[in-house]
Amino acid sequence: MKDQMAPVMSASKSEILDAAAVVFMDLGVDVASIDDIARHLGSTKGRIYHHFASKGVLLSEVCLRAADFTYRKVALVIDPDAAPDKNLRNMILAHVPEVLRTLPYHKVIRQTYPGINQKSTTQVERDLHQRIHAERDRYEGLFRAELRRGMTDGIFRQQNETIALHGMLLLVNAPVIWYTPRADEPEGFALEIARQTADMAVRALS
Amino acid sequence: MKDQMAPVMSASKSEILDAAAVVFMDLGVDVASIDDIARHLGSTKGRIYHHFASKGVLLSEVCLRAADFTYRKVALVIDPDAAPDKNLRNMILAHVPEVLRTLPYHKVIRQTYPGINQKSTTQVERDLHQRIHAERDRYEGLFRAELRRGMTDGIFRQQNETIALHGMLLLVNAPVIWYTPRADEPEGFALEIARQTADMAVRALS
Numbered sequence: 001m002k003d004q005m006a007p008v009m010s011a012s013k014s015e016i017l018d019a020a021a022v023v024f025m026d027l028g029v030d031v032a033s034i035d036d037i038a039r040h041l042g043s044t045k046g047r048i049y050h051h052f053a054s055k056g057v058l059l060s061e062v063c064l065r066a067a068d069f070t071y072r073k074v075a076l077v078i079d080p081d082a083a084p085d086k087n088l089r090n091m092i093l094a095h096v097p098e099v100l101r102t103l104p105y106h107k108v109i110r111q112t113y114p115g116i117n118q119k120s121t122t123q124v125e126r127d128l129h130q131r132i133h134a135e136r137d138r139y140e141g142l143f144r145a146e147l148r149r150g151m152t153d154g155i156f157r158q159q160n161e162t163i164a165l166h167g168m169l170l171l172v173n174a175p176v177i178w179y180t181p182r183a184d185e186p187e188g189f190a191l192e193i194a195r196q197t198a199d200m201a202v203r204a205l206s
Numbered sequence: 207m208k209d210q211m212a213p214v215m216s217a218s219k220s221e222i223l224d225a226a227a228v229v230f231m232d233l234g235v236d237v238a239s240i241d242d243i244a245r246h247l248g249s250t251k252g253r254i255y256h257h258f259a260s261k262g263v264l265l266s267e268v269c270l271r272a273a274d275f276t277y278r279k280v281a282l283v284i285d286p287d288a289a290p291d292k293n294l295r296n297m298i299l300a301h302v303p304e305v306l307r308t309l310p311y312h313k314v315i316r317q318t319y320p321g322i323n324q325k326s327t328t329q330v331e332r333d334l335h336q337r338i339h340a341e342r343d344r345y346e347g348l349f350r351a352e353l354r355r356g357m358t359d360g361i362f363r364q365q366n367e368t369i370a371l372h373g374m375l376l377l378v379n380a381p382v383i384w385y386t387p388r389a390d391e392p393e394g395f396a397l398e399i400a401r402q403t404a405d406m407a408v409r410a411l412s
Contacts, residue, residue: 030236159405160398162384163380163402163406164402164406166380166381167377167380167402167403168377168406170379170380170383171374171376171410173376174369174372175369175372177372177376178372193366193369196366196373199365200369200410203410204377204410206409
């Protein structure tokens with residue numbers, strides 16, 4: 001899961017987050033422990049605690065990184081001079097393959113969102129959750145802006161923005177729920193998912 | 207949440223399930239206890255245990271009932287002689303208001319699905335989970351049949367069935383995630399959600 005655009009994160013921290021995402025996904029966020037993640041890494045718990053103060057912090061950082069992965073790819077392809085439907089298509093063509101590339105992170109987010117507010121305990125965790133919500137809003141804002149612009153321009157039909165935005169975002173994230181990588185999947189399947197999802201989303205709004 | 211078509215379920219059992227759905231939704235499936243549900247009901251734990259052997263069984267029954275609510279409404283409106291896009295529209299116009307009417311049940315399902323296999327402990331619970339999966343497959347099958355028929359007839363465009371089906375189902379269930387009933391919501395908002403969602407889904411496939 002190497003990211004060419006990786007920021008200032010150390011390789012060691014990145015490796016722990018990758019392992020945590022896989023273990024949280026496989027065992028479930030509630031069941032998985034720091035011990036399980038250390039075992040998966042073939043490492044000590046000390047190495048994990050060196051970077052992350054608690055399981056809650058580690059989980060929040062997995063969620064934050066999930067949002068960061070897609071934001072970086074998608075923000076890049078938006079052209080303020082392009083038509084909103086063209087931008088939206090390009091955003092989805094960037095979003096879907098990135099989600100599939102970093103799938104464990106997004107599967108964890110999907111497990112975590114419904115309960116994330118109920119389990120905030122420390123101030124550090126609450127602050128991280130606020131950042132997760134802010135990052136999600138910022139990311140959704142990219143899609144909201146194109147939807148709005150498209151309705152103003154008459155490229156998308158007039159419709160309730162909340163219903164349209166959330167319907168479209170769920171459609172675009174559907175692969176997080178149903179997709180599992182398989183050795184026997186057809187060549188280019190990830191691209192097919194991206195293209196068909198983009199088609200569906202643009203038509204849904206048009 | 208009275209259901210006109212209620213089957214052989216006793217009013218007492220139904221009332222406990224309604225309370226359990228609300229408490230699971232509010233506190234989270236992992237945190238909520240039989241004690242919390244009894245308190246919400248103003249009742250004893252004994253009354254709950256009279257109908258449900260464990261919290262796991264009660265949770266499974268909430269999920270099964272969620273599937274049952276929508277299956278009953280949606281199966282009714284399918285006309286084998288009607289065009290697939292017309293059927294699909296009518297199915298969504300039946301599905302969405304029923305989901306909003308029984309929202310706590312569906313919010314609980316949404317919390318439960320990702321982890322449901324990890325937490326099966328007793329044979330009774332495992333059997334219930336198998337039934338939940340079978341019911342979900344049966345329900346999805348209603349939508350899959352119309353999608354297939356529509357592609358054969360040329361009413362829906364040729365596309366990968368898995369991507370289309372799951373994208374459409376997530377779109378149709380988006381209100382479970384984002385919708386919360388509000389005292390100040392516009393009159394007829396539930397119907398607007400149903401109509402716009404149906405429009406989006408049919409266009410996404412066409």
